[in-house]
Amino acid sequence: MGLGRGSAMVLVLSLCFLVLHSEMAHAATYYVGDSGGWTFNTIGWPKGKRFRAGDTLVFNYNPGAHNVVVVNQGGYGSCKTPKGARVYRSGKDQIRLSRGQNYFICNYVGHCESGMKIAINAA
Template sequence: MAQGRCSAMAATVLLCLLSLHIESARSATFTVGGNSGWTFNAAGWTKGKRFRAGDTLVFNYNPSIHNVVAVNRAGYGACKAPKAAKVLSSGKDQIKLRKGQNYFICNYIGHCQAGMKIAVVAA
């Protein structure tokens, strides 16, 4: 009887691992801005793309002149990062999308206003 329980438990663990693998296989990686990277006039880059929760956005940029800040809708509209916002500045930042609206800006003076911001809706 103990052997039967072990087999059932092994099958359950295998099914769980398989479902995790399938879920991760469905996520995609997108390089923001394509070959140009994270730069000015990026706002239109999302057009025609379908994003899902768990997809990864890769922000490639020169870290001495740009950064990436995840903001809320108000911060996106006003081009202003909240005080507690996490500022990423590696030049090769990767961010997993959460379900719903995701907003990102560069908070260097004038950059967001010049179009260095994106709004991504993840299903």
């Protein structure tokens, strides 16, 4: 039994919706630093966790004492903020992970160097 053009289009659109919806349904929310929040020595926090593109990281911190900066690999390694980097300052930042490597630092003087940085690979 064949499908008409209209029926085939509805079937294709329905399948696309299901695939997109299932991807969104699997997205997880992670609280960086767990109950301790985004603070010093969080560099090891991602260890043992499996991240996916679309997952959300929640950075909870005192906005008068810290921030979150999305950096590239060079900025992560050097603890320097690259030109044009996105800086978050709310104290309750929610950042969606992109596929591949994602790097975050606090760029207050000495904070990144004290382990206030994370590198996350999202599948």
